[in-house]
Amino acid sequence: MQRNDLNGTWAIEREGEWPSERSDEAAARASEYGLESAATIRDRKIPLFNRSRRGYGNFSRFLGVPFQEDMRELGGQDVAFMGVPLDTGTTFRPGTRFGPDAMRRISSLGSTYNVSMGVDLYETLNMVDVGDVSVIPANIEKSFDQIALAIGYLHERNVFPVVLGGDHSIGYPDIRGIAPYVDGNIGIIHFDRHSDLSEYTWDERMHGSPFFHATNIENAPPSNLVQIGIGGWTGSREGLKNARERHATVVTLEDVDRFGIDKVAEYALEIAWKNAKAVFLSFDIDSVDPAFAPGTGTPEPGGFLPRELLKFLRLITREGLAGMEVVEVSPPYDVSDITALLGARAVMEVLGTLVVSGKLGKMPEPKEMK
Numbered sequence: 001m002q003r004n005d006l007n008g009t010w011a012i013e014r015e016g017e018w019p020s021e022r023s024d025e026a027a028a029r030a031s032e033y034g035l036e037s038a039a040t041i042r043d044r045k046i047p048l049f050n051r052s053r054r055g056y057g058n059f060s061r062f063l064g065v066p067f068q069e070d071m072r073e074l075g076g077q078d079v080a081f082m083g084v085p086l087d088t089g090t091t092f093r094p095g096t097r098f099g100p101d102a103m104r105r106i107s108s109l110g111s112t113y114n115v116s117m118g119v120d121l122y123e124t125l126n127m128v129d130v131g132d133v134s135v136i137p138a139n140i141e142k143s144f145d146q147i148a149l150a151i152g153y154l155h156e157r158n159v160f161p162v163v164l165g166g167d168h169s170i171g172y173p174d175i176r177g178i179a180p181y182v183d184g185n186i187g188i189i190h191f192d193r194h195s196d197l198s199e200y201t202w203d204e205r206m207h208g209s210p211f212f213h214a215t216n217i218e219n220a221p222p223s224n225l226v227q228i229g230i231g232g233w234t235g236s237r238e239g240l241k242n243a244r245e246r247h248a249t250v251v252t253l254e255d256v257d258r259f260g261i262d263k264v265a266e267y268a269l270e271i272a273w274k275n276a277k278a279v280f281l282s283f284d285i286d287s288v289d290p291a292f293a294p295g296t297g298t299p300e301p302g303g304f305l306p307r308e309l310l311k312f313l314r315l316i317t318r319e320g321l322a323g324m325e326v327v328e329v330s331p332p333y334d335v336s337d338i339t340a341l342l343g344a345r346a347v348m349e350v351l352g353t354l355v356v357s358g359k360l361g362k363m364p365e366p367k368e369m370k
């Protein structure tokens with residue numbers, strides 16, 4: 001047997017005979033349309049927004065809205081859906097890199113009309129899907145640089161960002177990317193079973209640490225951070241210690257039971273908006289009970305009912321938002337797409353409320369609402 005007799009030898013020769021014109025053209029177009037990546041990305045052919053055939057979320061669009069392929073032309077739209085297919089920040093069960101695609105696919109179930117709110121998202125809002133951010137699966141800090149740059153670009157172009165995660169580590173770069181565009185402080189309303197306020201896990205900034213680092217940002221002070229639904233056995237003690245030292249506000253599920261959703265929502269708005277110019281919504285799907293949202297990496301029994309959560313979202317959205325993220329949807333653990341569907345519905349509920357409250361889009365003058 002000799003090297004020249006091998007199919008492998010033939011194969012490595014054969015490869016060199018193939019042209020790559022189409023792929024090269026597509027890559028050049030992707031670089032132009034997808035914008036330049038963060039400075040820390042060595043391979044300058046990787047665009048900031050992934051436009052290539054490779055990736056996880058490149059085949060469907062949230063609510064079937066148009067794909068904004070050329071990001072240089074973004075502007076004038078009301079809403080942009082941005083996928084962040086990252087699970088590099090998970091500490092236990094990965095899979096959230098498939099979250100954006102799952103939410104996009106199931107979002108076409110039903111229509112864009114909400115019966116009880118009396119609002120049609122498709123008629124009132126100019127929405128686009130900007131595809132996925134090119135995250136770097138092996139490097140969380142590079143991924144943070146990409147995410148912050150990408151969400152910052154949406155803000156620079158004055159388009160409301162809806163971030164489809166991704167694990168919760170992306171909460172930090174989401175705030176980091178938005179904060180420079182806020183002329184004053186930015187508050188954070190955070191729904192979760194976990195406090196996510198540890199400095200590091202396994203020596204890195206991961207999905208248990210977004211709000212430790214976010215509240216280190218000068219205009220995102222911990223005094224404007226309110227965390228709702230915290231409790232159970234998977235939250236870390238370090239997070240609570242940091243909440244104590246930084247004077248963040250923690251509302252446990254027991255608090256919600258005791259004071260009721262209306263009062264807690266009012267209080268959350270008070271904390272988040274106190275001397276702030278904008279508020280960001282971070283919705284961790286695991287704040288909902290795993291019976292209704294099993295598709296997540298770190299489930300904790302005893303969470304919200306979907307009905308409670310949707311009501312909460314409507315109440316805290318009325319004053320307006322600077323952006324939102326849905327995180328921790330992990331399709332490999334999901335059943336019948338119910339977790340992805342709840343994630344998609346959370347986005348729609350927030351957008352509908354923003355329209356009804358006059359914070360986004362325009363709608364026909366309604367009769368008095370019952």
Ligand SMILES: [Mn+2]
Nearest residue numbers: 192194284286
């Ligand atoms: Mn969580």
